[in-house]
Amino acid sequence: MFPTILFFVFSAVLLAAALGVILARNPVYSALLLVLCFFNSAVIWLLLNAEFLGIVLVLVYVGAVMVLFLFVVMMLDINLEELRKGVAGYWPLAVAVAGFVVFAIINVIVVRHLGGAALRAAPALPPGYSNTRALGEALFTRYAYPAQLAAVILLVASVAAIVLTLRRRPGVKPQDVAQQVAVNARDRVRIVKMASEKRP
């Protein structure tokens, strides 16, 4: 009973925050509401005893991805008025895409008989069950090759992102750290010893 109430509360906050993400006028607010969304979905996962997934969602998306997102949103001077000008004209396309997504989701629920699955309590786990361990075992035995493949694709993507954004500007003078470290006091400071002079 109590988990069901919690589920509805967090789902309501999740939906409200998700609406806020697309309706907020300030992009920083949008990003923060997205953080709230991630938190609520993490809590819903926790309610289903998927503690590893829940905490990793917070760790990866809230702790790293959204920080960088906020970083970018704050750095860019986004002129919202200009962006909003042409948006209204695209509504038929938007309705079509939204309709298709809703259709697909309903289809999955009907085809796989998931109706009401979210309302049922999670199945009881055997004592000593750790879903971190279970996930690790699946990932490193049964799905080892797909996991490696995904990792390589991610690596290639991040290398590509760096190569695409790297621009070499002429005329910059970066420090050569190795050279700085190799410097000796002898090369920089000369201590001159001289006899004290007579007072005039």
Place this chain on the structure above:
Amino acid sequence: MWTWAPLRSWLASLITSYWADPALNAVQILMVMIGLILVMAFYTLAERKIIGWMQSRRGPNRVNLFWVPGLGQPFADVVKLLFKEIVVPADANGILFRVAPFLTLIPALAIWAVIPFAPQHAFANINAGLLYILAMTSMGVYGVILAGWAANSKYAFLGAMRSAAQIVAYEIAMGFAMVGVLMVSGSLNMGAIVESQHGGPLSWNWFWLFPLLVVYYISGVAETNRAPFDVAEGESEIVAGFHVDYSGMAFALFFIAEYVNMILISALTVIFFFGGWLSPLDGYLPASSLLAAPSFFWFGLKTLFPMFGFLWLRATFPRYRYDQIMRLGWKALIPVTLVWLLVEGVLIYYHVGPWKGHP
């Protein structure tokens, strides 16, 4: 052993037994919070005194308490900060400016929920304790970024950007160091991590994971924005960084969060690498001896050493340049952890050291 049972039954006699457990939790949480704030208050005094002595000064010595010069300084500071006006700049984003200090403080306090203070004494003995700590520490950066942005000041914003980049960078090294600890304990549970180190000082993790200990501690210093990594509030360049525009208690919240985080990093260093509440005399004294028994006393005593280290570092090193901080994080600490994880894997495979009886 000491238990909570008498207090619980006393609470049950006051209110109904249904509410006894929540009330007991509230009492425990209050005890830890008050203890933490007191330790934090005297930590600031210790910092000023110790750095003073290291620099041949006397440190705070005007406010006397129990006839000890300077002992009352934290309380004088609190009174001063409480009575100061909290100024909100006219062009600041009012809501986020007010929320930001709380977003820094709340994660800093929430992490203590999974810290094992003594055997069987942690609020939440959850399976994924280590992950929870990683997730919560990464939350703290939001307060800093939002404070810098909401103040609508260039200095504050620069500080926030520096802090964000620094924390994201050092979190990776910190996470890898924790992976090494995880490989020893085979569990994400904090209590289990401490238990896996039992058997005297040489079987604590610091011996076999020494490079990871160094990496963890350095990243911890960087994560808390402490000297020599305190470019986020570098006074010589950007006034006070992300909290330039904060005054009074709003500033104090950032200050408390920073010091609570320092205590936390020290406590975690002890838990991960120095056997948490295990006794260093274990194995040298008869097992029935009180000093050989694991207890909160040892945990608290050991935590003081890394805490002192924070102050020592601050008194000793000049501030890093920003590009050097990034270089150290990405090009030195992360490779060290990766190499040592590989070495550790080989050690585990051949059952060397603490992995003798490993299946």
